[in-house]
Amino acid sequence: MSDAGLSARVATPRRSIFETLELDVRLLGMLMAFAAVAVVFTIWTGGTFVSPRNVFNIAVQTVPVAIMACGMVFVIVARNIDLSVGSMLAMCSAIMAMSQTHWLPSVFGTEYGNPAILLATVLIGLAAGTAMGSITGWLVGYQRIPSFIVTLGGLFVWRNVNWFTTNGQSVSLTDPNLLMFGGTEGVLGAPASWSLGIAASTLAVWAIVASRRNKQSHGFTVKPVWAETVMAGLIVGVILLFVGWLSRYPIPEAKLKRLFAASGQTMPEGYTAMHGLPISVLILILVAVAMTLIARKSRLGRYIFAAGGNPDAAELSGINTRLLTVKIFALMGFLCGLAALIAQARLQSHGNDIGMLEELRVIAAAVIGGTALAGGIGTIYGAVLGALIMQSLQSGMAMVGVDTPFQNIVVGLVLIIAVWVDILYRKRLGLSK
């Protein structure tokens, strides 16, 4: 708290270390849960769980759900729900698969794999997602049909329009430029990853300093310098650890030889290269940062939270809440398109069941991440962390040989327990009755 009047009060000695750091207790809880999952599986698997290779895989597998969960936070904060995201993902994926392999090549007479076609495909896919989201938003915002109903309908409709789009067939995708978005096939390598990590760290430190200066310029008391330093240190540490760890995952020798052969060269003896940051994870990070900026620092975000806290107040304050609903769902649709691109690139094909049941994972990620279904409360980083916790659990259980049905049982229980703990915590703080 940076309350000027507060410093004079006697209550100051009882401030805990977390209050001084202004650390969100809920975030802290999630980080601890994540750490617990990591420690348990690391011990259980004898260290394999935290190997660069497995960290890389978990990161890559988390991306589509995490991207959509960012959009779901806004949807739920504004007191709506979107059950159709899995089907919208499938629909976007179908459109992109068909346009790059059939439609665009036949219209322009070019070969599959032409970069221009891929670019057009990506734009078409994102536009399709945005359009589908806008339709949902219009039905919810302007026609006042409950979002649960609209998107439950959408779940059936888009899933099956998807089926007709491809005639029920899987489409195999081999364009190397597309596969770059999938993970293993599109990595930045160690040097570029390190540079990005250092750039991101610099940016984070700059942001902390700038925010502190702005507060000081208005005469507010700010956190002690040591607290700011600790926070900055933690953030920089996490960024560099993550980047550094992924930069220790070597690309297999056979694959390197193939890559050299493809460009007509022979691989020098003893050559090695590391994976580094996958492009898909970079996209997720950019989405999360952009969505956080929208949530915290833009009018749009402020209005979304206001509408979730008190829809009447938002309306009476002159906010066009109907158009706001359209924007929220359009953004959700756009992110479904982006997630579809990454999902199909990772699977290297479009199948009918792509994104099946993904809506439930997305909602679960947002809710585990602290988004309240009653609206008004939620964070982007929470949703990403929620997706990461679920994926880690599942990946860890798979590694130690837990059967798939039991994995899903655990994930379901974790969802319930996460919300339960949150309710108990809020009761104890007196935040709710």
Added chain:
Amino acid sequence: MTDNRTPLVEMRDISISFGGIKAVDHVSIDLHPGEVVGLLGHNGAGKSTLIKILAGAYKADHGEILINGERVEIDNPRDARDLNIETIYQTLALADNLDAASNLFLGRELLRRGFVDDAKMEAETRKIMSRLNPNFRKFNVPVSALSGGQRQSVAIARAVYFNARILIMDEPTAALGPHETQMVAELIQELKAQGLGIFLIEHDIHNVMKLCDRASVMKNGELVGTVNVNEVTDDDILSMIILGKQPAHLAA
């Protein structure tokens, strides 16, 4: 009152119905600068509905609104705000999950390089609050953590900050204790002295006698009459509310 100046607000012959029920039936009221006009009547008499038409929350089926003698169209709350009409609602139109500054500037955020400038907004909120409610300290918590009086001062601060000329207050003291009620009463006097026109919806007859210059009484959607408060007694006004008739000595 023989006042020949152009009224600040004139609502002429306003009607609105909801599903066949006439909530407001051909009602005309006016308001002058530096004047407090009380709106009275039972629950469901149509006071809040009438005032919501002026605030842009509802659109009248019939009638016209004049501000400073000029006809205006008020289609939504934004139009009302553009005309410097600010409303403090009975239900306290605050978003509970946001802090005081975010609520004060809701819909009119201060920007810095395209992003909302929270520090600037908090500084401005502190400035206005030091004037309205010097004991206000809770700037960094959601307004759900505030008391009724503190919440009311946020709502009032919003109206005052944006230089309202016409202020609509829908039972501003309903949720408040005696001390906070006194604070709001003093504030109304101060705003009045600054030349604002205030419509005050009020149930407490003593507050009406104390704060208002004129009182318009409604019953079943119709205007019973408008009286100068210093020419009548509480009983006269009460009988207007209950019987729906002008007192005999004024009706002549």
